[in-house]
Amino acid sequence: METNKELESRIAEVLQAEKENKIPRMTKLDYIIAAVITVITLLGIIGGFFL
Amino acid sequence: MSRKHDVNKEIENEVYCGTLPVLPKERKYGFIDALLVLSGYCIATWSYTQGSYLATLVGFKQLLIGAFLAAIFMLMIYQLPVIMSARYGIDIWIWLRSVFGPAGNKIVTIIIIAVNFPWYAVCCELFADSMENLLGLFGIQLFNGAHLVLSLSCVIIGTIIALRGVGTITWTTRILVPLLLLVGVAVVIVGFTSVPMDVIWNYQPELAGDADKTVNYVLSIEANFAFVITLVGGMAEVPRLCKSERSGYYAGVLGQGAAGSFFVVVGAVMAIAMQHVTGQMVDDPTLMMATLSAPILGLSSLLLVAFANIGTQAVGSYIYGVMLKSTFKKSSYKVLVLVLGIYVALLCVWGKITEYFGSFLTIGACVYAPLAALLFVDFFLVRKQKIDLKSAYELPGHTAYRYTGGFNIVGIICLALGFGFTLVIYDPIKGIIHNNWLFMLTPTFASFLFTGILYYLLCKIPFIRDYVICKGPDKRPFDRAKTPPRQNLFFMPFIWLICKFITAPYKLKIDKHNMDGIKPPFLVYGSHNSFMDFYVTPLALKPYRANYISELEGFEAFGEWIYRQVGCLGTRKFINDQMLIKNIMKVIKRGDVMVIYPEARYANVGTNSHLTPSIAKLAKLLKVPVVTINMQGNYLQQPIWNLKERKGARLHADLKCVVTQDEIGKLSVDEILSRISKELTYDEYKYQLENKIKIDDEWRAEGLHYPLYRCRKCGKDFAMTTKGSKITCKYCGDSYEMDEYGQLHSESGEMIHIPDWYEWQRAFVHEECREGKYKLDIPVKVWALPNSVNFVDCGEGRLVHDNSGFSLTFDNYRTEKHETLKFPSSSMISLHTEYDYRGLYGPCVTLSTYDDTFFIYPTDESKDVFNPTKIQFATEFLGGLYT
Numbered sequence: 010m011e012t013n014k015e016l017e018s019r020i021a022e023v024l025q026a027e028k029e030n031k032i033p034r035m036t037k038l039d040y041i042i043a044a045v046i047t048v049i050t051l052l053g054i055i056g057g058f059f060l
Numbered sequence: 061m062s063r064k065h066d067v068n069k070e071i072e073n074e075v076y077c078g079t080l081p082v083l084p085k086e087r088k089y090g091f092i093d094a095l096l097v098l099s100g101y102c103i104a105t106w107s108y109t110q111g112s113y114l115a116t117l118v119g120f121k122q123l124l125i126g127a128f129l130a131a132i133f134m135l136m137i138y139q140l141p142v143i144m145s146a147r148y149g150i151d152i153w154i155w156l157r158s159v160f161g162p163a164g165n166k167i168v169t170i171i172i173i174a175v176n177f178p179w180y181a182v183c184c185e186l187f188a189d190s191m192e193n194l195l196g197l198f199g200i201q202l203f204n205g206a207h208l209v210l211s212l213s214c215v216i217i218g219t220i221i222a223l224r225g226v227g228t229i230t231w232t233t234r235i236l237v238p239l240l241l242l243v244g245v246a247v248v249i250v251g252f253t254s255v256p257m258d259v260i261w262n263y264q265p266e267l268a269g270d271a272d273k274t275v276n277y278v279l280s281i282e283a284n285f286a287f288v289i290t291l292v293g294g295m296a297e298v299p300r301l302c303k304s305e306r307s308g309y310y311a312g313v314l315g316q317g318a319a320g321s322f323f324v325v326v327g328a329v330m331a332i333a334m335q336h337v338t339g340q341m342v343d344d345p346t347l348m349m350a351t352l353s354a355p356i357l358g359l360s361s362l363l364l365v366a367f368a369n370i371g372t373q374a375v376g377s378y379i380y381g382v383m384l385k386s387t388f389k390k391s392s393y394k395v396l397v398l399v400l401g402i403y404v405a406l407l408c409v410w411g412k413i414t415e416y417f418g419s420f421l422t423i424g425a426c427v428y429a430p431l432a433a434l435l436f437v438d439f440f441l442v443r444k445q446k447i448d449l450k451s452a453y454e455l456p457g458h459t460a461y462r463y464t465g466g467f468n469i470v471g472i473i474c475l476a477l478g479f480g481f482t483l484v485i486y487d488p489i490k491g492i493i494h495n496n497w498l499f500m501l502t503p504t505f506a507s508f509l510f511t512g513i514l515y516y517l518l519c520k521i522p523f524i525r526d527y528v529i530c531k532g533p534d535k536r537p538f539d540r541a542k543t544p545p546r547q548n549l550f551f552m553p554f555i556w557l558i559c560k561f562i563t564a565p566y567k568l569k570i571d572k573h574n575m576d577g578i579k580p581p582f583l584v585y586g587s588h589n590s591f592m593d594f595y596v597t598p599l600a601l602k603p604y605r606a607n608y609i610s611e612l613e614g615f616e617a618f619g620e621w622i623y624r625q626v627g628c629l630g631t632r633k634f635i636n637d638q639m640l641i642k643n644i645m646k647v648i649k650r651g652d653v654m655v656i657y658p659e660a661r662y663a664n665v666g667t668n669s670h671l672t673p674s675i676a677k678l679a680k681l682l683k684v685p686v687v688t689i690n691m692q693g694n695y696l697q698q699p700i701w702n703l704k705e706r707k708g709a710r711l712h713a714d715l716k717c718v719v720t721q722d723e724i725g726k727l728s729v730d731e732i733l734s735r736i737s738k739e740l741t742y743d744e745y746k747y748q749l750e751n752k753i754k755i756d757d758e759w760r761a762e763g764l765h766y767p768l769y770r771c772r773k774c775g776k777d778f779a780m781t782t783k784g785s786k787i788t789c790k791y792c793g794d795s796y797e798m799d800e801y802g803q804l805h806s807e808s809g810e811m812i813h814i815p816d817w818y819e820w821q822r823a824f825v826h827e828e829c830r831e832g833k834y835k836l837d838i839p840v841k842v843w844a845l846p847n848s849v850n851f852v853d854c855g856e857g858r859l860v861h862d863n864s865g866f867s868l869t870f871d872n873y874r875t876e877k878h879e880t881l882k883f884p885s886s887s888m889i890s891l892h893t894e895y896d897y898r899g900l901y902g903p904c905v906t907l908s909t910y911d912d913t914f915f916i917y918p919t920d921e922s923k924d925v926f927n928p929t930k931i932q933f934a935t936e937f938l939g940g941l942y943t
Contacts, residue, residue, distance in 0.1 A: 016080060020449045023081045023148055031084040033304040035143050043136055043309075050133035057125040057277060 079386050081449065082149035082300050089298070091307035097298055098315025100237035102291060104372045105345070105365060106182045107320065108247075110287050111327020112343035113417055117276040117283070120263040120332065126277075127324045130284040132317035134505070138289060138432035139312040141439045145299035146308035148449060152435065153383060157452050159438050160475070163466025168431070168475070169387045173380050175424040176290055177400060180218075180376045181407035185414050187214040187369035190346040197350050211408040218373025219401035222381060223394055228374075236371035243364045244323055247345045251329040254352040255336045263332045275493065278502055283418060285504040286425035287324070288316045289432060343414075377401060422488035425504040430478025430511035434471055437512045442519045442528060459853050460530045470518055470528050478511030534849040535873060537911035538612055538630055540639040543646055547605035547627035555626060556602055559595040566592075566697055566711040570600045573716040575687070580604050581648045582685040582717075585675060587668060587740050588657035589695035592711070596691050597655055600715045606653035609640065611892070612913060615848030623848070630848065632908035633660050633892045641678070648682050655689075658740075661892055664767040664929060665818040666695040666744025670941050672889060676732035679724060686719035686732065688739035695744040696755060696802070701895045702763030708755040708800075712747075714739075745802040745814050754800045761785045761798040766895035766903060768814070769927045770821045778927055818929075825933035826942065829863060834934050836861040838922035842870045845913040859916055861931060863938060866907055868914060881914075883907050885938035893928035903928050 026032060089097065114123050145151055157165045188210035192202060221228055252260070267276065299308035330348045335341045337352060346365050381397040388396070407413050413420065439445060451460035463469065482488075485495050486503040493499045498506045519525045547555075584606070586597055598606070610628040623630070629647075631640045647654045656678075659669040679686045690713065697709035718735040719727060727735075748755070764787050765780035773794035781790050787804070788795040796804040796812060804812040828834040842854040857870025865885035872879050892906040897915070904917045905928050918926035936942050 016453055017450075017455065019081045019083060020453065020455075022083050024449065026084045027147060032087070032147055032149075033306065034147070035305045035309065039306055039309075043140070047133060047136040050129040050136065053125055053129040054133060054281060057122050057129075057281075058274065060119070060121050060125075 079151075079154060084149075084303075087149075087301055087303045089302045089307065089311070091302075091304075091311055094298055094302050094307055094311030095315050095319070098311055099319030100240075102316050102320030102323070104179075104183065104240065105186050105243075105369055106179055106372075107323035108327030108330060108345055109182055109186065109343045109414065109417060110283065111324045111329070112331035112341055114280050114283060114324065115263070115328045115331045115335075115341060116265055117280040118265065120260055120328070122277055122280060123328050124325065126280040126284045127321040127328070128317065130281045131288045131321045132313060134285045134288050135313040135317045138436060138508075139309055141435045142299040142308050142312055143305040144439055144445070144447065146302045146305045148447065149300045150449070150452070151300050153386065154452050155435075155439075155447060157454075158443070158447055158461045159434050159468060159471045161461055161463040161466045161468040161471070162454060164463075164468055164472050166387050167472075169383065171427055172431070173384065173400070174403075175420075175427050177376070177380065177403055178407055178413055178420045178424075179290075180215075180373050180404050181211075181413045182417065183369040183372045183376075184211040184214040184218075184404060184408050186344065187211060187366060189344045190365050190369075193344055193347040194350060197347075208408060208411065212405055214370055214373055215401055215405045215408060217370050219377055219397060221370070221374035222377035222397045222401075232371045232374050236368060236375065239364050239371075240368050243345055243368060244326055246349060247330050248326050250349050250353050251326065251333045255333045259336050260329055260332050275499075278499060279418070282425070282502040282504055283421055284321075284324075285502055286421040286428075288320070289428040289504060290421065290424040291316060291320070373404070416489070419488040419491075422482070422486070422503060426479050426482040426488070426507065427475075429482065429504040429507040430475050433478065433508045433510075433512035434474060434515055437515045437519075438471075438528075441516055442525075459533060463527070463530065468528065470515070470524055474511050474515045474518070477514060478507045481510045482507040533846075533852045535846050535852060538615075538847040540631065540637060540910070541642070544607055544627065544629045544643055545624055546650070546652060547607065548625040549605070551625050552605055555598055559599050562595045563592070563599065563711060565707065566693060566709050568596060568599065568711040568713070570596075570713045570715060572600075573714060574720075575715060575717055578685055578687065578717045578720075580653045581651045581682075582653055582687055583648070583679055583682055584653060584655040584687045584689055585736050585740060586655060586657050586689040587663075587691050587694075587742055588659045588661065589663050589666065589691060589744065590698040590700065592694040592697055593657065593691055596694065596711060596713050597689055600689055600713050601653055601655070604653050606655045607647045608655045609644075609657070612845055612848055613915075616845060616850065617898070620848035632910070632913050633906065634888050634890060635908050635910060637910070641681075644678070645682065648684055654682075658736075661890065662700040663695050663742075663744070664700060664893075664932075665815050666699070666742070666747075667815045667818070668740055668742050669890065670936075671733065671737050671740065672941070673729050673733050675736060676729040679719065679732055679736075680729060683724055685717055685721050685724065686736065687715060687717050688736060690714045690716075690740055690742055692742065692744065692747045693753070696748055696753060699763070701766040702759070703896065703899050704757070704759065706755045706757055706760070708753060708757070710751065710753050743815060748802045752801065755802065756800045758784055760800075761787050763895060764798070764814075766927070767929050768817050768821070769929055770824065772812075772817065772820070777930065778925060821929070822933045822937075822942070825930055826937045829934055829937050832863060834862060836925075836931065836934075838926060839919045840868075840870075840922065840926075841917040841919055842868070843915045843917070844873060845915065846874075846911060851915070854914070856919060857916075861934065865938070866935075868907060868916065870914075874912065881907075881909070885935070886940070888935055889939040889941045891932055891935045893932050895928060905931050 114126060118126065144155060153165070153169065156168060160168050188207045191210045192207060195202060221232055267273070299312060302308035302311065327343060330345060331341045331343060333352060334348050342348060377397050377400050380400055381393055384396040385391065385393045448458065448460045450458035482503045485498045485506055486493055501509070519528050584601070586593060594608070605627065607627040607629055609631055610623060611633055612630045614628065615623045615630050629640060629643050631637050644654055658671050658675045661669070691711070692713070693709050693711040696706060697711065698705050716739055718739050719732055761784065762782045765782045768787060769780055770777050771779040771789035771792060771794055774789060774792040776789070776791050779789045779791050780787055785798045786795055787798065796806050798804055802814065804814060804817070806812065825834065837860045838858070840857055840859045842857045844852040844854050846852060852873050854870050854873055857868060860867040863885065865887070866883035867880050869880040870878070872881070894904045896902055897904050902917060903926060904915050907914045907916065
């Protein structure tokens, strides 16, 4: 029961933190940068076939 | 306090704290911190093995592309879901419960460890190689089998360190990472200075005659995909400690993709340099340094590499031991670490892990690729970045991820098909390519795509999507105010046909009395014996359609739409449901027949319950004729205490108008009640005996101990058991045989009428209540039924019943509090009981509020003192139904 109480209170705090964005989210820019890097690496891998 | 106790306590604490969500204020890592930690994990000595393996496949330029670009490409995709770990402070092992279910997650954990742990056998092999090579350099010849002894000694020492627990592992890690960095720096310096740069830059492997350059390049990309994807198991616990999603994500990508890959390239440089100098490709940094620089440098590096391999083995045993412990909570940490040690030892005894390095990498990736795809698609496309944390942690009443017996069948099938799909493309053991086109995508990436698309498409199918998403049980209360539709006209022929078909074997006979000229609207009160009542009544009322009152559990069992179409009004038992009265009035106002079973519960022993004046008051309120339907044989055909059908039963029904339209305004409530009660008085065993209805099923008495729970001889409650046609006291052995006409016979020849025994028991309960001695206080299991859709598991609670009424203490899902609901005795004239609910769940009683019906079952601890009949007797007495 003690374990559950500790767990429940942590879950409540984490969900509250999510609402308040206490842990900064990935932004659109972050996703765009990730997509660009992914495409560049993919092109690089494809380029490797011609070496 | 003993050392043993210390370690166990530490591990318990580690497991406990290691699984709880990490709060924002507890986060330790920024991007740089997380990058260093993850880099440290990636630069184990196996990086050299990976590097030298790649050097056997492709030239240096392609090797660079594979090591960096392929690794980063795969990491950019499969690391994306770790933003969930950072957001909620949980690791992927908790989250995987939503993808596979808690039980499925256990199996997946074992599979992951099984395919991952050969990495540690590689460490042990490297340790043994280093030792052998260096001893050889000093001219020391080893005996046969020395290699195995050396590799096993690495396993043993690593396991012993892991067994010593958290403190030792922390110190090991602190020493291990700098040592590995030191070795790496030494290898880089020696590797790049001992051979000309252009030798390395222009390196091309010597390929066998039938080897294809393109295939080798694909294999090298595959090896890099597999290398980074299979390391996720050990790295899964870091992102939850990060202060932002971005830092968790990019640290994962660069920790493996840059730092880890750099050491892979270092391993390749070392191998290329060794081949250039000695003509032999090796993956042992010790041998390389001894050969390319000086033996003394090799000797120094031996100590570093030896400790590094043992340390890696120890840290691996610890990480996966804790992971297993968090999954199998009851198992001992030490036993789990020993099992892991034995597993690695067996791989060492096999001795071919280095030879099959590429195969084991691909097999590992066969599992990890679909797993990564499921995580990606599940989080971003199916759940739209929302996870039910309470269900993931299996908190009481939160069952969204319980799926089918703890397994998410869809997730597991996709994982299995994704695994199979890889094998369809490529055989990693024999190195045979089955499909050239798909092989160009690499087996790992093809499997990733296949599994992701399959899972996504499956989740587009509505019923699968509902199953997978499972937002948790629907907790919205049933809409009691919703106007009930008329019985569907198109359904009527089918309803009559089905009713005819089901009642035909029992030769149903219906007699109608005073029914001439009685046309809807009118009110019907019926006796209530079994589900058969719902098949007999429509036939008796034919050609009119009717509406029926039904407890919500029927809606849940058959579906709300069907129940609405057959004209049912949903309610909860033994509450003052004003909405129900309004709906009854609507039914009558629109000119239909309203059927009510006023006893509100099946007859326990085939006899009627007392009726209350409220039913006569309702009749006066509605101002319509009152008809009764008294059904005989329905109880005999399927008594509530044993739901097997008795083929020998014969059905009969009397439909009678007891109050005409003219009389309804003139008669008093008592007069109306008297007429209804008279017509709804019945005794099924008397009916059976008088009509010589023979029921000769051998099991005919089984279950009778539920209504007849008290021994007539020794007077003990909950004493009776039944088998075949006998009911016997388990204490004094007093026994009765149930004959084929429903009468009980003692061994001494006494004949007992079952309802007499039943009523005899009731008197004792009344006496207990009068004397204030009646009290039930037991642990129970509670399930709530809020609506027509589903039950909600409320876990274990406590039920207290005494003269003041019921108190039910439990985790109330509606308020999310552990609280006590009170049901005063004066508010309930009876309660609903089941002896074996739906033939599956055993005995229970129900208590209702306006928005919930609580089904209350005994636990293993209380099952011997939980008897619905006795609870019902007390409730009816305390509620004033009997005085």
